[in-house]
Amino acid sequence: MENYLYFAEADVETGGDSASEAITVPASSYLFADPLSTTVTNFYFKSVLGSDYGMQKVALTHTASKNKEVIKGVLACVNAHPSKGGFIIVANSNAAALTTGTEYNSVFNGLGLSTVAITQDETGGLHTTNIAGVSGGTALYNSYGAGALSTEVAPQYRRQVKGTEVITEILVDLTGLANKGDAANDVIGLAAGGAAYIGKYVAATTGVIYKAEIVCLEVPGQGTATITTDIDVNFNASAVLAYDGAAGTSELNTGGFAAIGASASAMNTAGAIAANNYIYLVEGDTAGTTGVYNAGKLLIKLYGTLASF
């Protein structure tokens, strides 16, 4: 017999590979507890998604200095005699569920349990499964604008944390995106419009970015009209640049992609790649003329370091 522990945040709508808002885990996945502060205690479990993702972290907020009592409560749930099928609601903060609301296990009575936060603690290797992006989002590093949505596949993301070193990867498919061709450094995106950023520099997750690279995984192909294979990467404070929008001088000037494996890199020597910048693909020259891509896959790698001192 095995107990299965349920935790939920205040609003449970989505989850997936980057931000689970609720979780059911077997008690045998419990690893350890870490009292983060007087009011927050972290509990770690084996990753649901696989060890490449690190550990699953559940942070419980409680009355000050009740850490030991909260740890004791969670372990009481872990070791409870399985009954009613072994499903134990440990901490359910799901107030958005109108007819049930919050449910906290009685072991926490008097401990002021108030908030549940569930995250992946990414101490493992690079995610081997791509992380889906957030269309229209502006908060997370894996946010992209609707105008960057390829007709083949949406931008995908991977992330690795090793010590203080962070590598963030953005995979972009060009199929269906377009270039205008009248000026260099104009944004590549859907001709129909819409913000065309493919990611965001979020220092809390990407670290302080000191280097950027780009690799061609599939040569850009011409669908209609004339495209350019000279594609640069631009970091810009604006979240609303769309197809044909002027992005200004690019931080990563590639020289173009005529072959698979072609690559370019740039050190952030002058600090032009700044925190909270949105990341755009732009035309490197004026060779295109209202061209629409029918192929092309690019990998952007951002190297960062966590500022934690």
Add this chain to the structure above:
Amino acid sequence: MYFSTGGAADGTGQAAAYEAGKLVGIIPLTTTTTGAYFERNLGEWDNKSGRDKIVFTHDNTTNGVGHRCKDIGKALAEAANAGPHVDGMTDVVDLDTNVFIGNLSFITGVAVTLDA
């Protein structure tokens, strides 16, 4: 624990059966989908980090009784702890025969992803 997609269970990915102890977690994916993950260990050489994924499609109850991931977690916990009976296999969701464990009849779709 047995799952089938309703595709007659005669082709790869149309059904799957797992030892209960391989269940490593259940998480919501979208408002109308929930994923159950199973350890995928192919042998001593395997690093045990692989996962198979069963994705359940269901109604959106996020602003009513709460996300269905809770009901699914409860049902899978019951299935994992069910005593071996008959042949030791528990039908969790079988869309070929419309058999559901517990109250899981709200599930309208099952998708199996090997090595997710």
